[in-house]
Amino acid sequence: MRKLPLFLLLALPALPLPAAEDLLMGSVVKSDRWKMDRANDREIFDGNVSFRNPRYTLKADNALYLRPAQTWNMNGSVYMLRRFERGGQVEVNCDRAVYLETLEEATLERGAQPVRLKYTGADGRLLRGLANRSQAEYKKGMMTFTGAFSLSTENLDLYSEKGIYDNAEATFLMYDSTPAAVGARQGYDFAIGAERIKFFKDSRDIKFYNRVSGWVKDAAGANGKK
Numbered sequence: 001m002r003k004l005p006l007f008l009l010l011a012l013p014a015l016p017l018p019a020a021e022d023l024l025m026g027s028v029v030k031s032d033r034w035k036m037d038r039a040n041d042r043e044i045f046d047g048n049v050s051f052r053n054p055r056y057t058l059k060a061d062n063a064l065y066l067r068p069a070q071t072w073n074m075n076g077s078v079y080m081l082r083r084f085e086r087g088g089q090v091e092v093n094c095d096r097a098v099y100l101e102t103l104e105e106a107t108l109e110r111g112a113q114p115v116r117l118k119y120t121g122a123d124g125r126l127l128r129g130l131a132n133r134s135q136a137e138y139k140k141g142m143m144t145f146t147g148a149f150s151l152s153t154e155n156l157d158l159y160s161e162k163g164i165y166d167n168a169e170a171t172f173l174m175y176d177s178t179p180a181a182v183g184a185r186q187g188y189d190f191a192i193g194a195e196r197i198k199f200f201k202d203s204r205d206i207k208f209y210n211r212v213s214g215w216v217k218d219a220a221g222a223n224g225k226k
Contacts, residue, residue, distance in 0.1 A: 031063070041067045049074070057081040060097070070101040078108075087122030094134075104138040114148065119201075127201065128152045131163070141167035149174065151199060156183035156206075158199055172199045180214075181206055190216040 032047030045063040052058075061076025074097040083089045095111025108115045110132045117129035132147025145163040151172060152158075161177035174197040181199075182191045192214035198207040 029058075029063075043067070055083045072097075072099040072101070074098075084122070089120050091118045091120075092116065106136040106138075108134045108136075110147075115145075121202075126154065143167075153183075153204060155185065156181065156204070158182075158197060158206075160197070170201045172201065173197075174199065181208075188216050188218060190214065192216075 029045065029049060029051045031045035031049040033045070035044040035046075037044060043065040045065075047062065049060045049063045050058065057079070058081075059077065059079040060074040063075070064073040065071070066073070076095065078092075078094045078097045080092045080097075081089060092108065093113075093116040094108040095113070096109040098107045098109075099105070114130045114132055115134050117127075117131075117134075119127040119129075121127070129145070129149070129151050131145035131149045134143060134145050136143045143165040145165075147161065149161065149163040150157065150159050151163075151174075158172075158174055158179065158181045160174035160179035162175055164173045164175075165171070166173070175195070178193050179195075179197045180191065180193040181197055184190070192208060192212060194208035194212045195210035196208075198209070200206070
């Protein structure tokens with residue numbers, strides 16, 4: 001076991017910045033096997049790497065800590081859960097994760113499956129996200145998504161090649177490779193594309209920017225009703 005200052009990995013979408021104050025830096029991580037490689041100045045955790053407390057759960061098949069670089073490398077079935085005081089939680093699954101302690105930045109990468117994000121609001125509403133790669137910059141309150149990025153709610157799907165989450169605005173900016181939004185709202189079905197699409201996480205509002213095109217039609221009419 002070792003004290004693991006790793007929880008800024010959980011500074012992901014929906015995590016309020018003040019929550020950094022209650023990150024339990026220096027808490028204990030458990031694993032089946034632990035090795036101190038003094039020749040290379042690193043620590044190796046192997047098998048069922050985990051940390052749990054009432055707010056956090058962190059799991060991986062193995063982890064490597066490089067002391068000189070102050071860098072954590074986690075591999076295999078990486079899972080992160082952060083619960084919020086006022087209800088709601090965010091869960092992330094990926095194949096690999098790297099955390100730079102000094103810069104307070106985390107990189108999440110896909111394996112056979114993409115990086116998967118699931119945010120459950122205090123009201124029970126779900127927001128799911130997929131991407132090939134994601135980078136969290138805690139000091140900036142930003143998170144970027146690269147490669148086949150998508151967001152899904154109960155009645156809306158958004159697609160783009162890249163995206164940025166801005167914690168200050170609580171918005172996702174979808175851009176590159178003609179972003180599109182497809183879904184149903186207030187009795188209408190729609191499919192709309194634009195150069196950029198901004199999605200507001202809490203209100204679920206959408207804004208479209210530049211070269212907006214697509215269609216909107218009565219959902220009842222789509223089913224043969226007028």
